[in-house]
Amino acid sequence: MINATAFESEAGNVNQVALERELRSASLDLQQVIVTVAKRHIGSGRRAYAGGAQAPTWRTLQTIDEQVFENQGFRARHKETVREMFARFGDSRLSGADLDEPVDWRRDDDNLPAVYLIVRDLVQSDPSATGVSSD
Secondary structure, three states, X not given: OEOHHHXXXXXXXXXHHHHHHHHHHHHHHHHHHHHHHHHHHHOOHHHOOOXXXXXXXXXXXXXXXXXXXXXXXXXXXXXXHHHOOEOOHHHOHHHHOOOOOEOOOXXXXXXXXXXXXXXXXXXXXXXXXXXXXXX
C-alpha cells in the first residue's frame, strides 16, 4: 500500500516522526475516501452489482483509484509528497491485467495498490454491503 521507494527518499528529507504521523493520517483518510468512492461504483445506484452479477472488473478498480487520488478534499488535506507515497493502480503489475475481467481478490503481491487492498477488505468483510461475492 505504501510506495517504499518514495517513503525512503522522503524520509531522509524531513522529520521522521512528523512524516510517519502525516502518513498515518493520510492512510486513514485514504481508506475513508476509497470506501466512499467504491460504494458508489459497486454498492449502490445504477452501477450496483446484483447478487448473481459478476464481480467488479479491474477497470472499476482503476476508475476508483483515479477518482480517489483526484478527490479535491484528499488532495487539500495532504501534501503531495505524502500522497505520492501510496501505491497506485497504474504503477502496479495489476494495471497489465485485462481491465474488463473480474478482479482476482486472491492476489497477495508485495506493494499492492491501496485501492485494491481496501476494496478487497470491503468486499470480503461484508459482501451484502456491495452485493458482491468474495469467491
